[in-house]
Amino acid sequence: MTLRAKLILMALLEIILTVSIVGAVIYHESRKEIEILARDLIRARTEFAYALCERYDEQHHQATRELKDEIHKVRIAADGYIAVIQNAPAEQKGVLVIHPIDEGRNINTPEFPHIQEIIQSIDAAGQSDRYAGYKDFIQTTEARGRQGEKKIGYYMYYKPWDWILLSTAYESDIFGRADAVKGRTIVAIAFIGLAAIFLMTLSIRKMFGPLRQLTELTHKVAEGNLDASIVVESKDEIGALARSFNFMLRSIKQNLRISQEFDIARRMQSEMLPKTAPQIPGLRIEACSLPATEVGGDFYDFLPLDGNRLGIVIGDVSGKGVSGAMVMTGALSAIRFAAEENQTTNEILQRSNRRLVNDIQVNMFVAVFCGILDLEKNVLYYSNAGQTMPMLCRQGRVSFLPQSENGDRFPLGIRPQVKFEQMQIALQPGDLLVFYTDGIVDMVNGAVEPFGFERLQESIQKHANSSLHDLPQRLIADAETYTGVKDHIDDLTLMVVKVDELNAPVNSETMVSDKAIQDNETPGEVRLSLPSCLGYERMAMDAAAAMARMMGFSAARIEDLRTAVSETCINAIEHGNKLNAASRVDVLIRSNPQALTVQVFDNGPGFASAAHAVPQLEKKIRGEDDPRGWGLFLVEKLVDQIEFKTMPKLGHVTTLMMKLA
Incomplete structure (x- = not known):
């Protein structure tokens, strides 16, 4: 067999192997990405239902028909939905409060082992609010001819009403798109492979020159000459290989330089730190x-x-x-x-x-x-x-x-x-x-x-x-x-x-x-002046936490305070002072026997005027709204009182107050 025939055969085998590997990788990655997105969507739907329950609890103090209708409307993929299961009192444990077809049915039975496992998990966790997790299971009952299919589920516990919010979707509905992508990808790669074989057959003679250069270059590199390179003129596979080889040499030189810098830094650090x-x-x-x-x-x-x-x-x-x-x-x-x-x-x-x-x-x-x-x-x-x-x-x-x-x-x-x-x-x-x-x-x-x-x-x-x-x-x-x-x-x-x-x-x-x-609990006052650079919020957070510890706040309340102060300072740095390092964010922390107050001053026109607006979860999921914007909404839930003011000569002021229970 001639060298030309060998090269053509080698190229053919390489392309077939490449098509197989790339197709498998793309299919695997697409399935993985779709599964991640699907799980995030299922979790987001559950959190959306939780937010609805909170809103109706605040407004009506009970579950209304309107709430059930809103949850009924939520759909996930083709046949996915949200079910609501009662978890208390004992005689009602497992009863479907909201379900497309089986509302009122008790599913806390061996026929539904996944429901029993979810209930046991929540009970074992002390029925804590927002307790959540993923639960995949097999559809055991007849449902539109889909018995035996695998479903992906995510549950969350709503403590005020003893509700289990469970969102589910069929795995096949989710991965059907990945299978379609697989077929189209294989066809596209196969077409490109055939075209490459045809073009390679026409230009095989031009490949010998770069191959010889590449062979000579590998010998130079093996001898330690990393400054060598190959001149690339062709745009075929050999040219791509030559460019990759040149890139590899540059990467090796760069990695060697970085490694040398790390060695120098390690030696500097080792020499500076005490040995004993x-x-x-x-x-x-x-x-x-x-x-x-x-x-x-x-x-x-x-x-x-x-x-x-x-x-x-x-x-x-x-x-x-x-x-x-x-x-x-x-x-x-x-x-x-x-x-x-x-x-x-x-x-x-x-x-x-x-x-x-x-x-x-x-x-x-x-x-x-x-x-x-x-x-x-x-x-x-x-x-x-x-x-x-x-x-x-x-x-x-x-x-x-x-x-x-x-x-x-x-x-x-x-x-x-x-x-x-x-x-x-x-x-x-x-x-x-x-x-x-x-x-x-x-x-x-x-x-x-x-x-x-x-x-x-x-x-x-x-x-x-x-x-x-x-x-x-x-x-x-x-x-x-x-x-x-x-x-x-x-x-x-x-x-x-x-x-x-x-x-x-x-x-x-x-x-x-x-x-x-x-007993370092003397009420006092702490003033901080921070540059408008992210990271400095930790100073205010730590100072507020130290004051709270001296006042006798619990560890959980101190962590809430740390988060609230951090989020408020970040808002002041980013939105109030627009990350202008020359502008200062001033923080005033005061304590009295009943409460701790934190005031955050910035030079903005009043970024928090819409702080009371509830973030639109659906828009954030669809990408129609900024995925951020939860900060001040979260702060309101962490402290006992929050106030926003724009004061002459002082700029915008956010005041947080946490009571000492």
Whole structure:
């Protein structure tokens, strides 16, 4: 067989194989995409029915015929619909409240095992409102001749009326379109393949030249010459192969460059971070840092100072990867340099900020906690620049270190002029200090519920008497157990300091009292001025949450407050100030014995004037409306009171109020 015939045969086999693979991939992907869209649509229909129930409950306090008619109208694919099943009282459990043909029938029977499983799942979950899930099953009864067909279902529990909202659709109705796409795709690819064979037969001789060049080029690449390339003139398969080969060489060079940059960043980070904790009589120190990517943005350091003092630094850079590592090394260098010339923690942070504000990229910042352990006075001096507040475990009780009420709390690199306050606390034998970045408290479980500060406090209390060497890993293990995953999306850094013995008693009159640690609930006022850049809303969110914790709000209410403040600030940044970094979003947080109030000021004309409008779910699903726009609608559900005003000279003001039950 001639080489020409071999090439034609090879091309024919390749095209047949390509047609088969591409057809199979397209069919598989189309089925997968359609299934995803179908499941989203079924879930959206169920959520739409839930929203209808809420609306009628608010307006009529009962299910009306009009509500049932509206739910009856909802259709999914050809024969899909929404059924409503009663779940209480016991004698009514399983009765169809709304159904196209079987309304009033009790289907909580072995004939409908999927219904029994749904009811059991909801009951096992404590019949909690909005409890939901997917449930696929086989149609067991005669229904338009479709008995035995598979159906896709999604259910949601409406607690006020003890209703189970169940949306279902036949799988065959959904995937019929994918089968049609498969047939058309195969025909189209086959036609293109035949045309390619014909054209290849006519131009086979022109292929030999590029093939020889490609062969020579592979030998050069094998010898390490990545600068070589092949000149591409033809537009056939060989030309495409040559272009792909050139692209592959460029990609290899790019990946090698990126890999080298990562290696440099890793070495920089490795060289900057301490290899071991300092050995100090009377103290035991352990630290652990786990980057989420190849190069993380978290860091910590120990600063040997004069006069038997040890500086402790823990921080988090807003960026990750190579840029985050560069900022991290710059921040550590600035802090170390500042520590050589300054005696207090606030001076160290202020000096570091003046250097970083001109060096780091726009929209990047460094959150840092800086502490000084004075082993002669047995005191911890500290200042905080936007970092999570460390915790103190004393005599079995875990609490936050007292926070500054007067100084700034901005991360480093945001404002050129900041004034931090230095706090201090007397140390006692047996004290356990835990320093950490926000990565551990922000880890979430499958329900998107964060591990949070309260669970971290419980974990510290549980392991306080464990081996200090293993303590950071034990705390991380508790967070991973809660979330159910070991892969974390943010860096995890912890440092623990155990005070075994002290040098001499300290004048307690100059120290912060234990009561200030354990009962830091004095009503007060916090003011923040944030640039209109996304990400800064976290500062307002954390400040409001800290105030709520001091007032005694429950963990659930604090999470609601965090979400409400975050959404309100994002609206002010995006819609009020139009993401103009020069415009400020001012936040005023006030507390009194009965409630906590948060006011968010922006320069907009009143973006929230339509905040009371209920988002149109149907339009959002069809793509006729912006898929966003849920923020203020959600905020209204999370707080006790919300008010919108446009005030002369102050701009637009959104006021949130949450009562202390």
